Structure formats: structure tokens, C-alpha cells
Amino acid sequence: MRLNGKTAVVTGAASGMGKSIAELFASEGAKVVVSDLRVEAAQAVVDGIQAKGGTAAAIAANVTAEEDVQRLIDGAVESFGTVDILVNNAGIMDNFVPAAEVTDELWERVFAINATGPMRTTRKVLPVFLEKKSGVIINVASLGGLQGSRAGAAYTAAKHAVVGFTKNVGFQYATMGIRCNAIAPGGVKTNIGTTINAPSPFGLERTSVGMGINPRVGEPEEIAKVALFLASDESGFVNGTVVTADAGWNAY
Numbered sequence: 001m002r003l004n005g006k007t008a009v010v011t012g013a014a015s016g017m018g019k020s021i022a023e024l025f026a027s028e029g030a031k032v033v034v035s036d037l038r039v040e041a042a043q044a045v046v047d048g049i050q051a052k053g054g055t056a057a058a059i060a061a062n063v064t065a066e067e068d069v070q071r072l073i074d075g076a077v078e079s080f081g082t083v084d085i086l087v088n089n090a091g092i093m094d095n096f097v098p099a100a101e102v103t104d105e106l107w108e109r110v111f112a113i114n115a116t117g118p119m120r121t122t123r124k125v126l127p128v129f130l131e132k133k134s135g136v137i138i139n140v141a142s143l144g145g146l147q148g149s150r151a152g153a154a155y156t157a158a159k160h161a162v163v164g165f166t167k168n169v170g171f172q173y174a175t176m177g178i179r180c181n182a183i184a185p186g187g188v189k190t191n192i193g194t195t196i197n198a199p200s201p202f203g204l205e206r207t208s209v210g211m212g213i214n215p216r217v218g219e220p221e222e223i224a225k226v227a228l229f230l231a232s233d234e235s236g237f238v239n240g241t242v243v244t245a246d247a248g249w250n251a252y
Helices: 016-027 039-051 066-080 104-132 153-172 191-195 201-213 220-231
Strands: 007-010 031-036 055-060 085-088 135-140 178-185 242-245
Touching (some): 016 031, 016 039, 016 055, 016 085, 031 039, 055 066, 066 104, 085 104, 085 220, 104 153, 104 178, 135 220, 153 178, 178 220
Parallel strands (some): 135 178, 178 242
16 A cells, blocks of 8 residues: 555546556555546446446546646545646647648647646645645656657647656755656557547658557556555655656667
């Protein structure tokens, strides 16, 4: 029970990696706030956790809306007394659109969810962490935040921003009992592919150059285990860095 007595908030937790993280954290003793745009799907995850004896609550939240972020963290504190762990998992893809084709609308939407969302939740939870001089933030970045062409221009830039934000928060609050790390997954079996509906032929072609060297596709549960390590005291000396989980894809 590595997270016994802890309260965790997980965004984008109705499916995929977020769902696996919420379930694993609950099985390790955490009280989990399962947050997602789709509250019915989030509640289904909560029901599954509770059926196994865990403690969880569902809170609907759109991380692009400041009022939703406020309600999410406030709701977690009201439900469970505090927040100890924040997992910023919510994210979307960008149809592999290259710089010459990207629109302001696409750029702003991808950044709003993938980069600004984690900033807002972090900004809201930090006063809670600072008051007790303890807290963990885990940002789900991407191999796209380390490489130049695993997605389109907007997604790549947004995930690089997440990596920079992670390092900034990790260092600046390191002496205050707060740790901030990121996970950079490679290809993982999730439904994020549903956010790809009309891929750019050129962008997809250029992105595909590196796809053939991917050793394998991962399972959401494998990413959840990395998140558990980063959330637990076992990683107490790990801060301001990115843990790559991609079966070695990035090593080529």
C-alpha cells in the first residue's frame, strides 16, 4: 500500500492511461479523484474502484476552463480533506498537421488541453502543497515532447512545453517538499487515436519515418506503474525530470 492515506487527482481518467493510473493508485491505498470531461465514464471507473474496496469520487472537469479547474481541486479537498498527488494526464492529438498547415484554432486547442491545462491545475494545487510542504505532480508528456516528429507541430510544441514546465516547477519548489516529474510514453494502446480524424497526408508521411523503429506498443498499465513509482516515496530523490517509457524507441 505505497500510497496509503494519500489523495490523488487524475485528469483524463475515464479511459486509457488515466484510468489505469487511477485504478492502480486506488489499489495502493490512495483516495482517488477521477476527473474527465465525460462524468458518466469517470463514474464507471469510480464504481469499478469501489467494487474492489477502494475509495474514489468522480468530478467532471474541462482543463481548458479555469472555473472547472477551481472546482476540481476544491472538490477534491472537500471530499477527502486535501490533495497529495496531481496527475496531469488529459491530452489530445493534432492530426499530424505540419507548421505550414496549422491553424490558429488547432494550435490554441492543442495547447489549451495539453499545456495550459497542466499549468492551471498545478497553479491551483500548489497552495495546498505549500501549506503542508509536501506534494507530488506528475505530468504525462510524450515522446513527442522529446523528439521533433512524433506528431504534428502543435502537439510537438505543446509537449515540449510540458517538459519545460515540469523542470521549472520541479526545481523552483524542490526545497519546499514538492516534486514535479513527467512521463514520456511512446506508443501506448489508448483511445487518444480517436482525436485523429483527418490527418495531414504530408505530416503523417513525415511522422511515419520514425514509426518503423518502435520496438512495440505499450499497455496503459505499464505507464501506470511508472506513475506509481513517481507518486510514491520510493522516488523521493527523483525531481524535475522526465522518465521515458517507450520500450527503447527513443534510444535509437
